[in-house]
Amino acid sequence: MPRYLPQELERIVEQQADHLGTAAFVSERQHKRLRETWCAASFARGYERNFGECHVDIESIDEQRDYDFHLVLPVGAPLPFQVFEVLDTGRRRSQEYRGDETQGLDAQVHELRARGASYPARRLREELAKKVAKHYAGSRELHLLAYLNLNAGSLPWASMASAAESAAPSFASIWVVTDGLVACLHGGKLWSGKIGWKAINSAA
Numbered sequence: 001m002p003r004y005l006p007q008e009l010e011r012i013v014e015q016q017a018d019h020l021g022t023a024a025f026v027s028e029r030q031h032k033r034l035r036e037t038w039c040a041a042s043f044a045r046g047y048e049r050n051f052g053e054c055h056v057d058i059e060s061i062d063e064q065r066d067y068d069f070h071l072v073l074p075v076g077a078p079l080p081f082q083v084f085e086v087l088d089t090g091r092r093r094s095q096e097y098r099g100d101e102t103q104g105l106d107a108q109v110h111e112l113r114a115r116g117a118s119y120p121a122r123r124l125r126e127e128l129a130k131k132v133a134k135h136y137a138g139s140r141e142l143h144l145l146a147y148l149n150l151n152a153g154s155l156p157w158a159s160m161a162s163a164a165e166s167a168a169p170s171f172a173s174i175w176v177v178t179d180g181l182v183a184c185l186h187g188g189k190l191w192s193g194k195i196g197w198k199a200i201n202s203a204a
Helices: 008-020 022-027 029-049 105-115 119-133 158-161
Strands: 056-059 069-072 077-088 145-150 175-178 181-186
Touching: 008 022, 008 029, 008 056, 022 029, 029 056, 029 069, 029 077, 029 145, 029 175, 029 181, 077 119, 119 145, 119 158, 158 181
Parallel strands: 077 145, 145 175
Antiparallel strands: 056 069, 069 077, 175 181
């Protein structure tokens, strides 16, 4: 399995995404693996900046395993991570790049205000419950990375961590990336006590 530095992997993903074009990269199903790789690269950049040295082991082809990549730390065995996405309720990936065609900006703002600050936490809790229900073999050694792709401006870390509590016993750790931020919601044995949102890049 190829091994990459976080910046190296990020550069590879950016080159491929630029070649495809934003609409294709964001919306088309056949590029799901590249989006997973982008999530892994973003997470690794944030991890390196805030928690310490790391590498990423990842294949360019999805081999349909429970994990999508390995986080490699200076000490210990590579850690298997599964990436999953949290979207707005009822929203499909194919709608990502044409939201303005179906809903005006004023309507979107009104909808976000009506949902309230608890909405992202509720959506995360719902998606984590689905992961728990799958009963992965060896799930307690599996780490989860959620890409929170929601139209929401307020994401309190404490609320998100609370949303992960019920799923925490089933997995080794639970992380989130969103809007240039990374957070550990359940640290397990390795990252206990790592709280708060952390910027992925210095400019975030």
